[in-house]
Amino acid sequence: MPELPEVETVRRGLEPVMTGARIQRLECRRPDLRFPLPERFAERLEGRRIERLTRRAKYILMDIEGGEILSIHLGMTGRFTIVPARAGGAQRPGDFHHEAGGDPAHDHVVFHLAGGATVTYNDARRFGYMTLIAADEMATHAHLKDLGVEPLGNEFSAGYLAAMAMGRRTDLKAFLMDQRIVAGLGNIYVCEALHRAGLSPRRVASTLAGRKGQTTPGAEALAPAIRGVLDEAIAAGGSTLRDYRHTDGALGYFQHTFAVYDREGEACRRAGCAGTIRRIVQAGRSTFFCPACQK
C-alpha cells in the first residue's frame, strides 16, 4: 500500500514498542505471504531481542539479536496494528491471537512480545513479504543490492538525478518509479513531485541531464520537489488511501493536500495556473498531471 512516507510512518509507530523488546512467540497463521515465510521462521525469532528498526526504500528492517535482519515489505495492503500490554502485566499462557485491527481473516503474522504487547501484520492482498537476511548478506541480497539512493539522504541531489538521467530515453515518470534510481518513490509521490517541479511525466528523462551529465534547471527543480513532497507527507503521517492505517489505527492526512493525484478533471492548484488535471496511463499505471504547467 505504501510508498516511502507511509513505510516511514509505520516504522516510527513500531519503533517505541519493538525496539529493545524480546519476541516471546511468533504466531504464523499461514505459511506464506507473497512468498513462503522463511524456513523455521518462528524458531529463528523466538526468544530474541529486536535491537533496531530502520528503513531502506520501502522495506522495514529489524536487526535481530544474533545477527539476522528481518526485512518486511508491505506490498500494497500490508499494515501493522499494535495492541499494548494489558495493565497488570504479562500475558497469560492461554492468550492466543486476538483480533487486532478488525479484519482477523487477514491477520497473518503476530509478534507476541515479552511484556504482553502484540504486533499484528495484516495483509489482504498478500503482496507483502518477510525475509530473514544474514547481516553479511545485506550488501548482496537480491531485494536490496540494486536499490538507488535514499531521496531524503545526503547522496540525493540535482547532480545525482542529472547524472543518472544521462542517456536515458525512458519517460520521466518511469525513471522516477525505478527503484534503482531513487529508492522509495511510488505512483503517488512521483506524480506529486513532478507537478511541484513543473515537469511533464512524459518528458524524456535524459533532458534532465546537461552536457557530460551536468545538472539542469529541471533537475534543480526536481530534487527539492521530491524531498519536499516526501518530508511533508511524513510530517502529515502519510496518505490515507483505501486501507492504509497507522499502527494505532489512525489515518494519515497528506491526501488532503494532493496537488494532482486522483484529481482528474479538477482545477490545478498551482497559483496562477488555470489548467485542469488530466489522467493518462503510462506503463499500465495512472499518471495525473497538469498539461498547462508541467512541461
Place this chain on the structure above:
DNA sequence: CCGCGGGCCTGAGAGC
C-alpha cells in the same frame, strides 16, 4: 539493455 503487458491476490466502489 529497454519498455510493455500480464500476473500475483483480494476488496472497494461504480454502474446497471
Place this chain on the structure above:
DNA sequence: TGCTCTCAGGCCCGCG
C-alpha cells in the same frame, strides 16, 4: 440489494 466490472499505493517475469 446484488451482480459484474474496473481499478488499486508494488514488484517480478517473460516477451519482442
